[in-house]
Amino acid sequence: MPLSARIALGMLFLAAGLSGCDIFNNQPPPSTPATQPTSNSGSYTTLEQSVHEQINQYRQSQNLPPLTLNAEISKEAKAHSQAMANGTVAFSHDGFEGRVKEIGTSINYRSAAENVAYNQGYSDPVTQAVQGWIKSPGHLKNIQGDFNLTGIGVVQNAKGEYYLTQIFIKRG
Known part of the structure; x- marks a missing residue:
């Protein structure tokens, strides 16, 4: 497939890109202290770190608090990106409720949301995906949502296609 066709196809998927998915689980506040969020930057790829930075830069520009990158949430996001790739x-x-249920085994949460993106043929696939999310009302709602934790997974397959998943969590 010619590069221009791959770019057009990537834009189609990015534009169509499924509106953000929300699930709310109004769990009561935990009776024991919640697990502290973790941010182990050594375990994240440069692309995943870039998604985190760009999303937080956007949130800051909107006077919203930054999201803390969490290894447990990122594990679920990465697994979903890998499965799509x-x-x-x-x-x-597909499987969002299961990912959130798994996250819930280690993090008490009140609400969760997810953005996914796919693209190919761009020199900066992260910026392409993040800008696509920002231009999409459903995805933007998640980015601007009342969340405090996030997990990110970015996977490139052998065809050069990038699959990105970002999960947003509001700690309970």
């Missing part, structure tokens, strides 16, 4: 699951939010 491998073709194990379609480019979608």
